[in-house]
Amino acid sequence: MAPRERGVHNPAPNNRLGVQGLSLRPSNGDASSSDEEEYDRALDTNHPVGYLHGLRGEVVRVKLNSGLTFKGKLQSVDGYMNVAIEGCHEYLKDGLKGRSWGDAFIRGNTVTFICAEKDVLNMELWEN
């Protein structure tokens, strides 16, 4: 496979799933990941790539490195873990509700974790 660069002006070509920027691995063209492998990963919900793509359309919780949490419907994701969220609400470090943003784009390098809101079982705050 020819080396390819990803970016606004030079997006990755669509693969068989019709998903852009599917892989969460470097596209240095060393041919270590074939199209077949990439296809398998996209369907495997135990692999980071497959799990992230499976979350599309669900209400998710995205926690940032700063401690801020954003909740909303996951619209799209890419290989950098950049996410676009619809109906986005912000929650501060201490869990209090912050502002509401509507549609938001979150840059992937600030993300600590992403999980489905329905998968959050319970939260206990530290006693002060």
Place this chain on the structure above:
Amino acid sequence: MAELLDKCIGSKVWLLMKDDKEYVGSLVGFDDYVNMVLENVTEYDYALGKTKMKKLLLNGSGVAVIVPGGDGPDYATFEVVNRQEPVEDHEWR
């Protein structure tokens, strides 16, 4: 190195993050960046509290230490090593 983490798949791991967070959960998958998918996770956020989640995708860039088979801070035992006893009637010379 990935073989080491590959052996942890299906078992519990304890993750210490660069900032004030810890995660305990069973590892179900990871990739080249050590982004990880964890199941039955407990997040210990020192600023917030304890959160339990069924499944999550953790960004590998924030991870500092991975402890295979770790039970997490709730079950860890801490001991103070090389603690210096205060010196009684110390004479300055």
